[in-house]
Amino acid sequence: MTEPLSFGLIGYPLGHSLSPELHQTALAEAGLIGIYELYPVAPLPDGKEQLESLLNRLRSGELHGLNVTIPHKQSVLPLLDELTPSAAIIGAANTLYMKSDKLVGDNTDAPGFWADLTHLPIQNASSALILGAGGAARAVVYALLTHGWTVRITDLRQEQVDSLYTHYSIQEIDSTKLAVIPFTPQAIEKAGLESDLVVNATPMGMHPNIEKCAWPDAIALPGQACIYDLVYNPMETRLLNHAAATGLPNRNGLGMLVEQAALAFEIWTGFSASRLHMLEAVRP
Template sequence: MTDTLVFALTGWPLGHSLSPVLHQAALAALGLKGEYRLMPVPPADSTALAALLQQVRNGQLQGLNVTIPHKQAVLPLLDELSPTARAIGAVNTLWMREGRLVGENTDAPGFLADLYARLGDHLADKARERCAWLLGAGGSARAVAFALASEGWRVVIAARRLEQAEALALSLGYWLKAEQFIPLSLAALPEGGVPHPQLIINATPLGMTPQVETSPWPEGLAFPSGACVYDLVYNPPETRLVREARRAGLEAVTGLGMLVEQAALALEKWTGLPVPREAMFRAVERDRKNPE
C-alpha cells in the first residue's frame, strides 16, 4: 500500500455526492493518509472512461467507485468480476488484485445490511411469502432485485418504461422467483394481479435534490397497508416519498445507510481494514449542519 492513498468516484453528474465526505472521514478514523476525488465522466464518453480505468491499472488510483451511468458501461473494460457483480450485471467498486482489474458490486450487500438493520423488526414475519415492489429498473434496481431474490423475496419490478422492467426481470430470471414486471402507473400497481407487498423500494432518482418535490409513487394511489418503504434516495434527508409514506402510517427510511454501508464495504476491499461506519455517519451529520 502506498504512503498516500488516492481513491475516486466516477459518474455523471456528481455535484451532490456525499462520497468524499464519507471516505475522508473513514480514512481519518483509520489513521490513513489519503484523499477521495470526484472524477466525472459524461455519458457515452468511452475514451475518457477507459483512460480513467487506466489510472487504476497503473497505480495512480488505488480504488475507483462507479455510479450512474457507468455501472454497466465499464464491464467490458475489466479483467475479472466477482460472482455478485457478474450475477447483477453491474459494478460500483474497482481495484487491482494480482495484476487484474477487478469489479465488485457492494450495492447489494450494502442494501441488505441497512435494510435489516433499520427495518428488520418490521419485516421479521417469514411465515408468509415476502413480496417487494421495486420501483425502477436501472443499475441500482438490479442490485436491489438480486439482493432481495437471494434472500428469498418475491420481487415485482415496476418501471415507467415497461421494456426496461421486462429486461431486468428476464436477466435475473435465474434468481427471481417470478419474472413479474408491470408499468409504474396508478392503474397497474393495484390492478396488475400482484401480491400485497411487505416492502416498497424506490430505485429511481425521483425525489433527489434539486427535484425534491417529485416522487416515484403514482399520484392519487394509496399506500398498501402495513408495508415498509425504503427510498434509495438520501439527499434530501427526508424525501417526498418517505414523508408521504410516514404520513400514511408506514415505516419509511431513506438510503443514507445503504450509501454508508456500500462505501464502507468498498473501502474495506481497497484497504483490507475494517471501516468504522459511525465515523461516516457523523461526517454526514456535520456536513449537513454546515453546508458550504
C-alpha cells in the same frame, strides 16, 4: 514513507456526492494518508475516453480504487477484466480494484442495501415491489432474491424492465420469484397491496427535482408496507413524507450509501471502518 492512497468516484453528475466525506472519515479512522476525489464523466459515448483513462490510471497503480455510480455502473463492465460472482449476476459494478494484475469489478450496493434494510421491521416480510429497473434496482433485486423474497418490478421505461428481467432469467439465481408488472396506477396499487416492502430505486425525488415522486399520486400507499427510498438528497423525499404522514415505517438511502462505502473501503484497504463515524460525518 508510505505512498498516499488515491481513491475516487466516477459518475455524472456528482455535485452533491457525500462519498468524499465518507471515505476521508474512513481514511482518518484507519490512520491512512490518502484522498478521495470526484471524477465527473459524461454518459457514453461522450465520456468514453475519460472513462478509459481513469481505468488505465487504476491499472497503472496511480489510483488504488474507484467507485462507480450513475450512469456508468453497467457501461463500465466491458472495460473490466473480471467480475466478482455477485457483480456478474447483478450485471452492474460500483467498486473497482486491481487483483493479480486484473481489473476487477465488484458490487457492494446489494449487501449495503440489505444491511441497511434490516433497520426496518422486516423480520416476517417476504415480498417487495421495486419502482425502477436501472443499475441500483438490479442490486436491490439481487439482495432480495438471494434472501428468498418475492419481487415485483416496474418502471416507466419498459425496455429497462425487460432488460433486468431477461438478465436475471439466465443467471445462476432462482428467478422464479421475480415478476414484471405494468407501470400503471392500477397495477402498482395491486402489487403494493400484496407487498411487505416498497422500494424506490429511481432518481425521482432527488435534488434538484424534489417535487417528483415515484409513487403515483392517484393511489394511496399500501397500509401494511415498509417504504424504502434509495434517494438521500434530500433526506426526506416526497415519498418518505407521504409514508410518514400515513404512519408507515420508512427509511432513506443514506444508510445504504454508508454501508456500500464501508464495504468498498474494506476491499481496498482491508480496514473495517465504523459505520457510525461515517454516518455522523454526513448526517445533517
